Amino acid sequence: MNAVRFEQVTQRFGTLTALSDLDLELPAGQLSALLGPNGAGKTTAIELMLGLSAPVSGSVQVLGGDPRDAATRSHVGAMLQDFTAPLGLNVRELLSLYAALYPAPMPVARALELSGLGAQAAQRASGLSGGQKRRLSFALAVVGRPRLLLLDEPTVAMDIQSRAAFWQGIADLRSEGCTVLLTTHLLEEVDRAADRVVVLSRGRLVADGTPYSVRQQVGLSRVRFTSSLSDAQLRALPGAESLELGSRQQATFRTRQPEVLVRAALGAAPDLAHLEVTQASLEDAFLSLTGDAAVSA
Numbered sequence: 122m123n124a125v126r127f128e129q130v131t132q133r134f135g136t137l138t139a140l141s142d143l144d145l146e147l148p149a150g151q152l153s154a155l156l157g158p159n160g161a162g163k164t165t166a167i168e169l170m171l172g173l174s175a176p177v178s179g180s181v182q183v184l185g186g187d188p189r190d191a192a193t194r195s196h197v198g199a200m201l202q203d204f205t206a207p208l209g210l211n212v213r214e215l216l217s218l219y220a221a222l223y224p225a226p227m228p229v230a231r232a233l234e235l236s237g238l239g240a241q242a243a244q245r246a247s248g249l250s251g252g253q254k255r256r257l258s259f260a261l262a263v264v265g266r267p268r269l270l271l272l273d274e275p276t277v278a279m280d281i282q283s284r285a286a287f288w289q290g291i292a293d294l295r296s297e298g299c300t301v302l303l304t305t306h307l308l309e310e311v312d313r314a315a316d317r318v319v320v321l322s323r324g325r326l327v328a329d330g331t332p333y334s335v336r337q338q339v340g341l342s343r344v345r346f347t348s349s350l351s352d353a354q355l356r357a358l359p360g361a362e363s364l365e366l367g368s369r370q371q372a373t374f375r376t377r378q379p380e381v382l383v384r385a386a387l388g389a390a391p392d393l394a395h396l397e398v399t400q401a402s403l404e405d406a407f408l409s410l411t412g413d414a415a416v417s418a
């Protein structure tokens with residue numbers, strides 16, 4: 122079963138096309154990452170899944186139903202970029218309040234545990250740190266025991282501890298069968314944790330698959346070695362798409378023709394050493410797919 126299904130979805134704001142003929146299926150039970158540079162349409166897609174807006178054309182199905190129906194919404198949890206909750210209440214009170222809105226919520230203690238907020242249960246929400254407020258937003262998103270969890274940049278403003286607690290919580294929810302879709306610019310975490318990567322660029326789908334298959338599809342390799350070659354000599358090597366110079370004469374290339382590059386480099390530099398050829402990272406693949414200088418969301 123698909124937890125989310127977009128068919129030929131187009132969304133516009135005035136003359137701006139935020140999503141263009143988007144076809145998307147998110148199978149139930151998976152952790153998918155929705156990636157794309159700023160303005161790619163990620164938040165727009167999530168708002169459609171939440172029924173906060175309707176598409177100009179095409180259809181959006183969530184858990185087999187209309188995302189605007191109350192019955193559907195009661196099974197969807199969300200953590201949006203702007204957090205707005207009555208901050209005068211304490212953490213436990215807020216969670217109890219939210220839990221009461223859902224037909225089959227989890228115990229508040231469980232939401233505290235999943236979000237790593239146990240120690241702050243009696244603290245007023247207004248007194249939480251930035252990272253703790255994001256954890257609270259996560260706890261509020263999960264307390265209704267959603268079948269589908271939509272997280273828009275959940276780890277922004279989280280410190281290392283909050284992020285670790287967050288990923289642990291996600292792992293626990295997944296083991297209980299929850300479908301998760303998140304946006305993030307932390308591509309190393311996506312590479313490690315996601316079953317599925319969907320990359321948007323200017324409202325269009327540019328890649329869709331496992332992190333491995335997306336890296337494979339882009340076909341970039343990373344070649345790294347040390348040598349006494351000058352900058353100019355390194356830049357003159359064939360087949361390179363980019364070059365980064367590190368300390369201790371280390372050069373790192375991105376290339377689609379690793380054999381060509383390595384053969385030329387060995388010919389030019391008898392002292393070449395520490396040679397490594399690996400598949401480029403998901404971040405490299407992302408940059409290549411979106412043609413964007415910055416990984417942002």
Ligand SMILES: Nc1ncnc2c1ncn2[C@@H]1O[C@H](COP(=O)(O)OP(=O)(O)O)[C@@H](O)[C@H]1O
Pocket residue numbers: 134137138139157158159160161162163164165166418
């Ligand atoms: N309510 C809105 N009114 C006008 N333009 C919007 C609105 N929401 C989003 N947009 C525009 O739609 C495009 C996609 O935005 P968004 O979905 O927020 O991108 P992302 O979340 O990937 O950064 C952007 O160009 C953005 O400026």
Ligand SMILES: [Mg+2]
Pocket residue numbers: 163164165202273418
């Ligand atoms: Mg956004």
